[in-house]
Amino acid sequence: MSPVPYCTKYSSAGTQKIHGIHSHQPCQPGDHRRFVPATLGGDMDDRIREHARILVDWSARIDAGDDVVVAVEDGAHDLAVAVAEQLGDRGANLLSTYQSDELTRAYLQAHDGSFTENPDYELALYERADSVLFLKGSRNTTETADVDSDQRQAYSTARQEIREARLDTDWVSTQHPTRAMAQQAGMAYAEYKDFVYDATLRDWEALADEQARLKEILDDGSEVRIVADGTDITLFIDGRIAVNSAASVAYDSHNLPSGEVFTAPHDTAGVVTFDVPMTIQGRRVKNVELTFKDGVVVDWSAEQGEAVIDEIIGTDSGSRQLGELGIGMNRGVDRVTDNILFDEKMGGTVHLALGRAYDACLPEGESGNDSAVHEDLITTMGEGSRLEVDGETIQRDGVFRWEDGFEG
Template identity: 70%
Template structure:
């Protein structure tokens, strides 16, 4: 076994979820994530945690969803019970075909998401964490040789997370103290309110209210969004290629949308429910271990030269206690490249220009 697989498992168990003896752990494993799952299971055994492993296959889900009549009410109650009893949920992605569910009808996806809302909330109440094992399908999607992709993935995952958390705290402080964010570049001029929100320093650990590995972003829950944004980073959403998404916002809501490719899947997302037309997240990528786009949202949205916005559900960690943010059955991230001819403002002050933050070498105010 590649020693980096064991290091990945150690980060998941020790840093990301801080698993202790007696914790009840649900381990969701993709078809090609076997090696990492074995390494995690070994760590859990050493720790004295209780393990229940489940199989997460996109091909299996495709078969189920395409054969179903679309009436999913009550179908997730057994999974809900599982998560209600869990302390930790670890999801290890590793699919054989990243586009396996591309031909599942949009209305079926919508119905399934809505029926699973309570199950998702129960999962979010645990110390949950999502990661991926570097696979050949992800390497192919990224246009990279498998060995090259492994090096790329581990450069992003095996970081000095404590040091990165300290750096990202600068951006967190700016957002926590700010009232308005403006994003400007060719095709984009967007403003949003952030006052009254708490930014999350997403350093790949539940201690920081962070639930992805790799991570390396600071995010908050914006509102009162106005203007236009162009998402120019290629994406795969629900197994379909999506390119050059343009959204126009008025009074916090998407009033028009278009895409040069994949507009149908975008429409399906926005029509899921009322909250799907509002923003749930503004995220600012800060992981310099990610140096190229790979058509994987888990990596691309953390890249230091990007920002991303998610339509749909807002995370409770960003909201005042007792306040309910934007609610939706979806949370779909889309990315814009900020490396050239662009800037990010907080209350009129430029804090990032052309991908460089104001505390980094090369920043031009």
């Protein structure tokens, strides 16, 4: 069964409380755009309110009395209002911070570069916070283009403990659709909003169940073979643990939307072509081809942006090896929008990351691939492709074994 959009049938008799959130009946794609929940008033796009509800309930699992920081990007005001409403309803505490690249640019360009390390007042805030909700919503995705990268790096380095304190909370990062993000995706604004909500307002519980199947297969499996146009690669994953990334802190998943299952290969052999174009460090990258032998990249090329790939691979010894195999399972993401939050979750794609492996994929005591980088690259599983685990076909032509239309 294909994942279905998350319907807002608040008045449905079938609604019941499960795991602290309301479970709804599945419905058809697009349905959730037509529903106006009976109990909600006002002229707010109901999808914004539903986004906030999923964020607070499903993703962040906010309870009464929780100390919540809401980090509002300057284009995410409307989502912030909806989140404030949800937090009020749950009896959580609210402190909102203002995240604007225009402020950051002005501050960094004027500063002499000797930054205070982890200012005490900000550290104290995040050390005591239960949750941090990042509401992304840029008004210009290139706002910091003229900020010196050393300056940016120095600022970031001086704030490492603050960042770690933030990541120690039940944090969730999500995306409010803005005109700037639509532009980056090459889409009309209304079209982009439909895209974001199709990807975000899903039946996450059903997707988590579906992903659990794949996790089980990967946990039990030893060899994953990926065959696609320009790709025939085998990844060895025995002993590694797959993560069911279902857009909730309850699943160690901190992005909304999410929708992938990922693990950490310990060895790799073969060739892979990443046909999904991306922007890495501000530069376009297209059709990257990597050849692996004994787990290490031995040959590489790119139709565009090869210099970026050279830099990544040349970072350290770990950046020549894979840290992640991720399998996209979010059927709401139906196109590439040059935003990794969405692109790597796309149903019918697979991504591999050069560099660091995530600890969650490693058994107690085992260390995975280590590197200063973690760079995801994406392959479309199109016509003629297949994904095998220990010789068994799990996905063919981009369709999983348990989905309608699968032809074993």
